[in-house]
Amino acid sequence: MVHQQLQSLVLQTIRNHALFSIATDTLLVGVSGGVDSMVLLHILQALECKVHVAHCNFSLRGAESDADEHLVVSYAQSNNIPYSVTRFNTREYAQQTHMSIEMAARELRYDWFSELCVEHSCDYIAIAHNENDSVETFFIQLLRTTGIKGLRGIPITNGRIVRPLLNSTRSSIEAYAHANNITYRTDSSNLENEYVRNKIRNIVLPQLVSIHPQAHNNIVTSMHHVSQAYDVYADTIAQELARIVTYTGTGCMVNEHVLLAHKHKQALAFELFRSYGFTPNSIEQILQSFGTQSGKIFESPQYTAVHDRDTLFIFPKIIEQAFQIEVLLQSYTISTPYAKFRCSLHNSTEITLTKHPHWAYIDAAKLSNTLVLRTWKAGDSFVPFGMKGNKKVSDYLIDAKIPVHIKQHVLVLESNGTIVWLVGFTIHNLYAITNHTTRVFCIEMQQLNDEV
Known part of the structure; x- marks a missing residue:
């Protein structure tokens, strides 16, 4: 019964959101060895999807990471599934790029997935994020002041990335694995509360459920409403910014007078400057600089903004003359x-x-x-x-x-x-x-x- 219910839900998700064509598309499936990705791979096999397995060993947990890799490779080989494996020195990359370990691993993973899609002619990248992951992301984004966009949770598609399990709960995935005798690995670091996501998963959300038993379902429903509202909001923001911003190749020019005169200048400024990596504090300082002496410079990690008379110029920091x-x-x-x-x-x-x-x-x-x-x-x-x-x-x-x-x-x-x-x-x-x-x-x- 569990077997049929989850497969049916995933198939319904694929069809309702037109994630990909089961008949014609090839999927690159990110498989860590954890329960979510092993179940996703099992279901995609049952649906007779064409798949290529991709496993990243981030070299963060020593023997545990190697055991994860061994499980994924063994499963792929025993099921005659084509696969690719790579190893990253994630800590070294994080230090070089001044990123957190989580962000460094994310960038390494998706850049490699993109390369594999070209190499193996894959049409989409299937990732095993589930409904609980999306709820956790909602709270993480809430702490980061990301605005309405971040409160949608994890999107079910993002370009060629698709998430067939996003409407499935973690408990239903674990039940499916048990019912189908699927071997998987448990990341011991998920049980520790070192990372923000783990604190939300292990401490915050259980407390919310104890306060209100329907907390999870209500949050999911609210995220769906926010997502629908964001589509309307984003269209309006784009229309209004078209009157204020002139795009200049990889940067832009902002008409300060028109922005300042707009009754929703705070919202427009937040969405525009946030997209270039400026923090809420920097955005407030940029707005305060309008109408003052030229020459003020503001910097985000990857962009520079220069105030010159009635225009703000934004452009990438890096210049390569012969790029x-x-x-x-x-x-x-x-x-x-x-x-x-x-x-x-x-x-x-x-x-x-x-x-x-x-x-x-x-x-x-x-x-x-x-x-x-x-x-x-x-x-x-x-x-x-x-x-x-x-x-x-x-x-x-x-x-x-x-x-x-x-x-x-x-x-x-x-x-x-x-x-x-x-x-x-x-x-x-x-x-x-x-x-x-x-x-x-x-x-x-x-x-x-x-x-x-």
Whole structure:
């Protein structure tokens, strides 16, 4: 009975949210060896999904980490499932990047998953987060003052990441494992209260349930309401910011007068500046600087904001004069010093266009299989969308009134030596999608601190 109920719920979740096609898509499944990921893998097998197992050994728990790896590899081999395993020196990476252990492990994991998707032609990344994880995340975000966006809990999809167990409780997953004799590993650190998540899981939530037996269900319902409200809120914020912000490739320019005059300036400022990594205290200081002497500088971990007369300029801290990276004509995510880029391939009938300078939609049939993303250089030219004649990138940026210190951060995407996208501005006119386009290459630029 437990066997059928959880499988049915997962199948319903996959269908209701159109997570992926069981018949045609290949899933890269993140498997730690814990009960959640082992059950997810078991259910995906039962549903006859095409899967490739990925296991990260973060080298954090010595023999325990090695035992986790051994279990996952043994299961994959005995079930004839293709698999990949890697080991990270997570503590060293955390020190080098000034991240917490948790954030370092997260970045290492998802960057590697993205690489594996390209290597093994996987369409989606299946992660075993469950409903309890989402409730815990709600409280973690509440402590971080992340705003409405963070109070939605864990999203069921995020780009190519899908979470088929997100509507399933931890107790139902454990019952399924017991009923099906699924071997799994228990991370002993989950029983310790060293990390914030563990304190919420082991101390806070049990107390809430003792106060109100329906606390878990009520919190889940509230998160769903918040998520629906956020969709409306986000649309409104985007519309209002369009009147205030001019996007400049990998940065932006903020019209201080228009923002200050807006009756919802606090909410708009929070959502805009928070997306560039500025803290609530820094955001308040930025607002207070408007209308004062030019030259004030504010910094987040990855961006600089400079107040100059009636404009605030925001741009990445890092400048690489000869930056260049290959971009494959596939679905995956690329991390660069300037921004993150989420790439995807679609049939033209499947996509809904997002009108925003951070998005580009290009006719895939006109592109080479390998593109180049690089900083622009003198002499670069292209045909801007809607125009017929060639125009130098330098002239385009002058016409767009882009300041010198912003120009240094402008990137271009080229195919066979032709610039097809002046990143964050416009695409090449001849590469735009038309009524004859069958396949579309979509590429979205995201701020460096956006979650992937």
